[in-house]
Amino acid sequence: MINNLRTLFASLSFAVCTTVINAQDYPCFQTAPQIPNFSGSFVKVNPSNLAEVIDSDGSYTYNTGDVFRYVNVVTDPVNMNAYFFIESMVNATINMWDNNAAGISQRFQPRIAPSPQTMTTDQEGYIQFRIEFRENIPGLPLRNLNPGLHYRHYDIDGGLNGTTGLFTETGWTTGQSQTYVSNPTEITSGGTVNDGGYAWVKILGSTIEHTSVSSDPEVIYTSVFGPINIVRFRMGYRFIRGNGGARTVTFREYAAEFGCFDLSNNSTLPVRLLSFSGAYNGSSTQLNWTAENETRFRQYEVERSTNGKDFSTVGVLTAQGAPGVKKNYTYSDNLVSVPGNVFYYRLKMVDMDGKSVFSQTILIKRNSKAINGIVINPNPVVNGEASVRLTSQTTGTVDFKVIDFTGKVVLQQKAYVYPGNNTVAINNLNRLQPGLYMLQMADETEVVTCKFSVSR
The missing domain is CATH 2.60.40.3080 (Immunoglobulin-like)
Known part of the structure; x- marks a missing residue:
């Protein structure tokens, strides 16, 4: 339908005609351990010493600067803790930190309320979170994640207020490389907003209320990140009074999930994959990657799949780098005689002893714009x-x-x-x-x- 995976509404300015793509259920969004699990208990920790628990009885208050810890949200290939930082609260409060009774318990599912709850004039608000994934060993080292981490925000909906007003939820992310919605979608772009030192992609929720904490694709957006170790996001709302008068909202249920969680660069192989990307161009997929520290390293095997599960080798590139040196690679996969419009690619990285690890999987769409x-x-x-x-x-x-x-x-x-x-x-x-x-x-x-x- 379009070249490669493209951004949500192009530049999000709507200055030109743009395309919204069909959202894909990426294979790594379907199975653990690649989905951090937030169904367990959490405790409040000291922001200055994350190893120190300062409250664990469950009777929490929620304020800017607070930090909450989940233990071992990922257990393979290493045990990883998740630390949620409340960075700011604007015209909003947290009613419940993580409502496991709503939706799917492994997701992060806070209840957020407007402040004030009775809104008499146009009003917007949000809670800004920062999440860090740290290895559960002494020192709690912050771990870098490979390119491809997905943040998925569910159930961004609401309703009208009279005929000219509305109340809907909003979602914000910053630092992502791309953002996707489904086809069709009920959510719209709020543009790029520069606020608090960050450039945020703002998503405006549907005016059609969905049941419970919905997984309906029409009210989901997904942000994809490059190599990172910190993710910032906002969960918020907007109220436009219109002709519907004042409105009271006691709280709203929110839900988010992290998928395609990849720590493969923390393998026993000395080579380090710094980036891996691709684009459909003409009749071929052009793959590009950068690696460093190719010590006793043999080759890259390029693998392709049409379903994201069954891969076959389509090309092999011999390592050309050296210890401590960065090296760029390019591979062109001719798709003229290959049926289908959706292709998955990954790299199998093999050292001189035959040991190997896989890169993250990327998805490429053939250009079939209608x-x-x-x-x-x-x-x-x-x-x-x-x-x-x-x-x-x-x-x-x-x-x-x-x-x-x-x-x-x-x-x-x-x-x-x-x-x-x-x-x-x-x-x-x-x-x-x-x-x-x-x-x-x-x-x-x-x-x-x-x-x-x-x-x-």
């Missing part, structure tokens, strides 16, 4: 009339939605398109107030959005 060449004319829209010109690769129905800045769908229609150039008139634009809007177009395989404005 809708492109999109132009809204005129833009800005005047006199309530505009059309969309687009090029389609297939015959079928496209759903068109006009979405305002709050994420509310204000217009909706369907149109039948044919291979080649198409022009579709957008109806009822005269009903819209002047301002900025998004036009969302969805077929069976992808969702494309374009920004436009309405003027008088």
Whole structure:
């Protein structure tokens, strides 16, 4: 559908037409030990001495600066503790730290309440967390994680407040390399927000309430990180009063999970893989990686899979580096005669003694974009009339939605398109107030959005 894995809404500015990809259930998100387990008990520890427990009776208060520890959330290949730091609390409080009775107990599932709970004017708030994974040995060393760690935020939903207001949850992450949503999705982009010294990707929740702590893909987003040892995220909300009046919310259930947890670089092999990435280009996958300290190291075996489970070797590169030296590698995998649109790749790294370890797995999508060449004319829209010109690769129905800045769908229609150039008139634009809007177009395989404005 698109080249490689692309970011959530491109630059998240909606300055151009962008594509939302189908979210994939990555194999490493399905089995332990690659999912840290937060179903166990937790204790409050001293922020200045993480080995010192200062409260363990469960009757906690939650304040900025507090740190909570889970023991052995990962036990293979080493025992790892997780430390949650409350970095800031803005117009929000923690009602319950981790509600294991809701959703799936291994997830981190706090209850968060607005402050004040009765909101009479527009209001936003959040709790900012930092999580560190440390080895459970004396000294509690902070461990570096390989590229590919996934942070998945579940059940980002809410509802309308009257017909022009809303209350929804929000999610924020910083430092990620990419962010994904499902196709279709009910959540929208809040853009990139520079706040507190960090550039945050902000996600705005659905105005459709889902049941309990939902795992529905339409209200999930996933952020993928490069090599890291600290993850920061925010769980929050936004309230727009509109014509719905004041609203009281006692608390909301939140849920998050960490997947594709990879410590393979902490192996017995001396080689260290610094990065591993890929992109679909033309008819081939271009893989790139950087390694260092290739001491008594033999080769890299490039493995490919179409299901993420069954891999076969497609190429071998002999090591070219040396101890203490960084070396860049490139491998091109020709896919002209290979069926399918989704491919998984990993590296098998083999030393002179035949010992080996695997890199993290990356996912590559073949370019199969069905809708492109999109132009809204005129833009800005005047006199309530505009059309969309687009090029389609297939015959079928496209759903068109006009979405305002709050994420509310204000217009909706369907149109039948044919291979080649198409022009579709957008109806009822005269009903819209002047301002900025998004036009969302969805077929069976992808969702494309374009920004436009309405003027008088």
